[in-house]
Amino acid sequence: MSQRRVMRSVLDTSLLLQMLFSCFSSLYSSSCELQERFHLNGMHKTGDVILGGLFKLHFFAAEPDLSFTSEPQQPDCFGFDATGFRKAQTMAFAIDEINRNSDLLPNVTLGYSLYDNCLQLRIGFRAALSLVSGQEEQVTLEENCVGPPPVLGVVGDYTSTNTISISTVLGLYKVPLVSYFATCTCLGDRQKFPSFFRTIPNDTFQVRAMIQILKRFGWTWAGLLISNDDYGIHGARIFHSDMGPVGGGCLAYTEILPWGDDPAELRRIVDVMRKSTARVVIVFAHESHVIQLLGEVVRQNVTGLQWIASVDWTSVAVLQTPDLMPYLGGTLGIAIRRGEIPELRDFLLQIRPDLHHNTTQEKYMVNQFWENTFRCRFEPPPAGWAEAGGELCTGQEAIEDVESEFLDISDLRIDYNVYKSVYALAYALDDMLQCEPGRGPFSNNTCAHLQKLEPWQMIYYLEKVNFTTTFGHQVSFDENGDAIPVYDIMNWVWLPDGRTKVQRVGEVQRSAFKAEELTLDEDKIFWNFESKQPPRSVCSESCPPGTRMARKRGEPECCFDCVPCSEGKISNMTDSMECTSCPEDFWSSLQRDHCVPKQTEYLSYYEPLGICLTFTSLLGTFICIVVLGIFIHHHSTPIVRANNSELSFLLLVSLKLCFLCSLLFIGRPRPWTCQLRHAAFGISFVLCVSCILVKTMVVLAVFRASKPGGESSLKWFGAVQQRGTVLVLTSIQAAICTVWLVSASPMPYKNTQYYNDKIVYECVVGSTVGFAVLLGYIGLLAILSCLLAFLARNLPDSFNEAKLITFSMLIFCAVWVAFIPAYINSPGKYADAVEVFAILASSFGILVALFGPKCYIILVRPERNTKKAIMGRGKGSENPI
Ligand SMILES: *[C@@H]1O[C@H](CO)[C@@H](O)[C@H](O)[C@H]1NC(C)=O
Ligand SMILES: *[C@@H]1O[C@H](CO)[C@@H](O)[C@H](O)[C@H]1NC(C)=O
Numbered sequence: 068m069s070q071r072r073v074m075r076s077v078l079d080t081s082l083l084l085q086m087l088f089s090c091f092s093s094l095y096s097s098s099c100e101l102q103e104r105f106h107l108n109g110m111h112k113t114g115d116v117i118l119g120g121l122f123k124l125h126f127f128a129a130e131p132d133l134s135f136t137s138e139p140q141q142p143d144c145f146g147f148d149a150t151g152f153r154k155a156q157t158m159a160f161a162i163d164e165i166n167r168n169s170d171l172l173p174n175v176t177l178g179y180s181l182y183d184n185c186l187q188l189r190i191g192f193r194a195a196l197s198l199v200s201g202q203e204e205q206v207t208l209e210e211n212c213v214g215p216p217p218v219l220g221v222v223g224d225y226t227s228t229n230t231i232s233i234s235t236v237l238g239l240y241k242v243p244l245v246s247y248f249a250t251c252t253c254l255g256d257r258q259k260f261p262s263f264f265r266t267i268p269n270d271t272f273q274v275r276a277m278i279q280i281l282k283r284f285g286w287t288w289a290g291l292l293i294s295n296d297d298y299g300i301h302g303a304r305i306f307h308s309d310m311g312p313v314g315g316g317c318l319a320y321t322e323i324l325p326w327g328d329d330p331a332e333l334r335r336i337v338d339v340m341r342k343s344t345a346r347v348v349i350v351f352a353h354e355s356h357v358i359q360l361l362g363e364v365v366r367q368n369v370t371g372l373q374w375i376a377s378v379d380w381t382s383v384a385v386l387q388t389p390d391l392m393p394y395l396g397g398t399l400g401i402a403i404r405r406g407e408i409p410e411l412r413d414f415l416l417q418i419r420p421d422l423h424h425n426t427t428q429e430k431y432m433v434n435q436f437w438e439n440t441f442r443c444r445f446e447p448p449p450a451g452w453a454e455a456g457g458e459l460c461t462g463q464e465a466i467e468d469v470e471s472e473f474l475d476i477s478d479l480r481i482d483y484n485v486y487k488s489v490y491a492l493a494y495a496l497d498d499m500l501q502c503e504p505g506r507g508p509f510s511n512n513t514c515a516h517l518q519k520l521e522p523w524q525m526i527y528y529l530e531k532v533n534f535t536t537t538f539g540h541q542v543s544f545d546e547n548g549d550a551i552p553v554y555d556i557m558n559w560v561w562l563p564d565g566r567t568k569v570q571r572v573g574e575v576q577r578s579a580f581k582a583e584e585l586t587l588d589e590d591k592i593f594w595n596f597e598s599k600q601p602p603r604s605v606c607s608e609s610c611p612p613g614t615r616m617a618r619k620r621g622e623p624e625c626c627f628d629c630v631p632c633s634e635g636k637i638s639n640m641t642d643s644m645e646c647t648s649c650p651e652d653f654w655s656s657l658q659r660d661h662c663v664p665k666q667t668e669y670l671s672y673y674e675p676l677g678i679c680l681t682f683t684s685l686l687g688t689f690i691c692i693v694v695l696g697i698f699i700h701h702h703s704t705p706i707v708r709a710n711n712s713e714l715s716f717l718l719l720v721s722l723k724l725c726f727l728c729s730l731l732f733i734g735r736p737r738p739w740t741c742q743l744r745h746a747a748f749g750i751s752f753v754l755c756v757s758c759i760l761v762k763t764m765v766v767l768a769v770f771r772a773s774k775p776g777g778e779s780s781l782k783w784f785g786a787v788q789q790r791g792t793v794l795v796l797t798s799i800q801a802a803i804c805t806v807w808l809v810s811a812s813p814m815p816y817k818n819t820q821y822y823n824d825k826i827v828y829e830c831v832v833g834s835t836v837g838f839a840v841l842l843g844y845i846g847l848l849a850i851l852s853c854l855l856a857f858l859a860r861n862l863p864d865s866f867n868e869a870k871l872i873t874f875s876m877l878i879f880c881a882v883w884v885a886f887i888p889a890y891i892n893s894p895g896k897y898a899d900a901v902e903v904f905a906i907l908a909s910s911f912g913i914l915v916a917l918f919g920p921k922c923y924i925i926l927v928r929p930e931r932n933t934k935k936a937i938m939g940r941g942k943g944s945e946n947p948i
């Protein structure tokens with residue numbers, strides 16, 4: 068029934084209520100009478116204080132004739148519900164027990180008025196109105212209205228829809244209503260339902276308990292079936308709002324089960340269930356809906372589903388038949404916490420048919436029960452009844468032998484809630500009567516009086532009630548009037564012999580942190596699947612590490628694709644929402660599931676290129692040493708003496724330094740190697756080139772000296788000046804280096820621009836100008852020597868080195884001219900390699916060009932290493948040194 072219809076009927080009936088006692092005010096009469104007396108099934112007991120009760124005794128009621136051609140008949144109920152009757156009897160028992168208890172409510176006798184609602188709002192509503200207005204047909208105005216009101220509190224109703232309407236009206240009269248089965252969260256609204264309490268948790272808790280189960284087994288993809296009433300619609304709303312945030316799951320579909328058996332609609336719904344990829348079906352619906360649904364499920368043979376049952380049908384015996392087990396076996400359900408009422412069975416066994424009751428006005432439940440159990444008749448039996456073998460009640464019937472659902476009190480759940488509800492009212496009343504005059508809670512510190520009890524006073528005490536049942540369960544109400552939230556989790560076990568056992572496999576309750584806490588004994592759970600394992604129910608399989616989830620457009624959140632992380636990003640957990648970037652200096656692994664340190668690249672001593680260059684450099688150094696050795700050994704021979712041996716030695720030493728400085732370019736760059744490598748390179752080369760320059764100048768000076776009038780030039784450019792020139796030229800380079808290092812020193816640098824996954828260790832030059840000046844200065848000296856040597860190349864000299872110098876300088880310049888573009892274009896370590904190569908090539912060039920021929924003469928052609936041979940080559944004078 069839609070909310071709107073409910074509200075309409077609430078409105079209508081509250082008007083009716085105001086008119087109920089409308090007096091047919093006439094001048095002649097001073098009495099009022101009920102406008103209409105409802106025909107209801109009821110059960111009554113007198114007492115000082117009366118508690119009302121609303122129970123489901125019948126499943127159906129006849130539709131009234133609404134043609135209004137005659138006064139509409141009051142509805143008849145049929146389809147007797149024995150377990151509903153047991154709930155009513157449980158209330159009667161609880162009141163009986165309280166009356167016998169000398170600690171609780173001494174001196175006060177409780178009575179009751181229990182009515183049948185026939186599972187219909189219109190009947191439940193009539194019953195509720197009858198409870199609050201009383202059933203006296205006539206009220207004489209002269210009587211002063213003393214004594215307690217008709218009822219001080221009502222236990223009920225059964226369904227949420229009924230309770231919403233009834234509670235709205237009872238709220239107006241401030242009559243407390245304590246429900247034992249109405250779970251709708253909407254009833255927790257204190258503004259709308261100020262007098263409502265319940266001994267069952269609300270649906271928010273039930274839904275969250277179900278979500279906890281889904282979460283436990285990783286079922287993120289489930290279908291939802293709901294009843295078409297307040298209960299189902301409110302429940303679906305909670306699922307829709309909580310499923311994602313609380314459970315991280317999604318609903319594959321939400322279907323509303325039709326009222327009544329609508330085959331086409333049911334077929335469509337079962338079709339949806341069968342075609343969906345969701346293996347888990349949550350059925351948040353009343354048992355009658357589930358029974359209808361199951362008919363269609365069996366017809367279409369839809370197996371392989373995992374059912375999740377709401378409180379309504381977890382314990383319904385009709386569904387636990389062998390025929391249904393292929394479909395429903397393994398169902399997990401939410402159930403009210405079980406309790407025990409030890410003496411209830413004895414009480415039930417004492418029920419006797421009441422033959423003397425007048426059944427024309429009220430049908431009495433007990434008699435209904437007997438009528439159903441023994442078919443005994445209270446009204447005069449129809450003609451021929453006894454002759455036809457019909458049994459007649461004797462009033463002595465006993466029900467011990469009846470093995471019925473009615474007497475099975477091993478699994479009291481709703482009944483136990485009824486019991487708790489009655490006790491809650493009794494404890495509240497007891498508290499109220501124990502009030503000490505003058506210290507009461509009401510205005511002017513007054514107390515309530517037994518003679519003048521008001522239902523609203525009960526509400527005050529109900530809010531505070533806190534007691535423990537004989538079975539040990541604590542009962543109190545929170546600020547919304549809800550019970551302490553706790554539910555059992557049940558599992559339908561399909562036994563080998565085909566029978567069903569509903570066993571408790573866990574519970575869910577509220578933890579200290581106000582979150583739902585699920586305790587499950589998973590080993591005990593029966594799974595109705597071949598694997599005997601929980602099924603999988605997901606829309607998309609989870610994304611492995613290394614990928615991230617990408618929502619599919621237009622589909623629920625649980626349906627996604629897995630997209631691999633891009634380079635440099637990782638996800639190290641399954642179902643990552645996004646990939647995270649690796650920290651600096653780290654890079655993603657091949658699987659993109661963790662970060663690995665980036666590879667570092669530099670010209671190392673351990674790689675072939677580095678080894679080659681090192682070897683070459685050491686070889687160069689070695690050759691320099693060998694040449695030096697040869698020169699020292701043959702220092703007195705003319706060719707050594709003729710060639711300005713001091714400068715030659717210095718040149719060899721500087722060449723050695725050139726070879727060695729190339730080693731500074733190999734290996735991991737460190738601050739000191741970075742700074743030293745260019746300085747050492749610059750200074751060694753300037754030393755080397757300036758030696759050559761001085762040598763050339765010496766050649767020119769010797770030539771000048773050999774000309775007439777040029778004797779002084781040799782004196783002018785003597786040994787001291789030569790040394791001084793070398794020193795000055797080198798010092799200039801040293802000064803350049805010093806300025807460079809001090810102002811903008813080269814530093815090691817981790818370059819990540821060349822490659823994503825590699826760090827290139829390199830030395831940044833710090834100041835490009837510094838580097839250019841350093842190179843430029845070397846180049847300048849080299850070009851100068853080259854030019855001078857070129858001028859002197861044809862001079863007739865004893866052993867003219869000028870050609871060799873020209874040649875070596877040309878090699879030198881060629882190497883360094885080629886170096887610059889190669890250096891600029893080489894990435895990372897190859898820039899270093901190019902520089903090392905240039906250093907080695909130019910050094911070898913000089914070494915081979917300058918010293919090769921001399922060594923050749925010294926070692927291979929000693930006959931040419933004579934003064935005469937050298938002199939013979941030209942007419943020039945002997946070299947001065
Ligand atoms: C119950 O009634 C008896 C007699 O009327 C009285 O003595 C006793 O105090 C009463 N007990 C309570 C708790 O009111
Ligand atoms: C429903 O129950 C939950 C858990 O017991 C509670 O936190 C919540 O406040 C209740 N909601 C209403 C509206 O009563």
Ligand SMILES: *[C@@H]1O[C@H](CO)[C@@H](O)[C@H](O)[C@H]1NC(C)=O
Nearest residue numbers: 365366367368369370371393
């Ligand atoms: C139902 O389906 C199952 C397999 O899906 C099959 O084994 C079984 O025989 C079917 N039952 C009926 C009654 O068709």
Ligand SMILES: *[C@@H]1O[C@H](CO)[C@@H](O)[C@H](O)[C@H]1NC(C)=O
Nearest residue numbers: 422423424425426427428429
């Ligand atoms: C039953 O009720 C009818 C109508 O109110 C009355 O006439 C009759 O006497 C009653 N019978 C008994 C046994 O109370």
Ligand SMILES: *[C@@H]1O[C@H](CO)[C@@H](O)[C@H](O)[C@H]1NC(C)=O
Nearest residue numbers: 505508509510511512513514
């Ligand atoms: C409270 O007591 C005062 C004085 O005794 C009286 O005037 C007032 O009406 C009382 N209020 C109620 C609500 O009884």
Ligand SMILES: *[C@@H]1O[C@H](CO)[C@@H](O)[C@H](O)[C@H]1NC(C)=O
Nearest residue numbers: 532533534535541543544545
């Ligand atoms: C009820 O009483 C018990 C102790 O008897 C206490 O632990 C509990 O907190 C009380 N509950 C409420 C809601 O006051």
Ligand SMILES: *[C@@H]1O[C@H](CO)[C@@H](O)[C@H](O)[C@H]1NC(C)=O
Nearest residue numbers: 638639640641647660661662
């Ligand atoms: C995933 O990475 C984060 C940080 O990057 C780390 O804290 C966490 O422990 C990692 N998790 C796993 C399962 O490796």
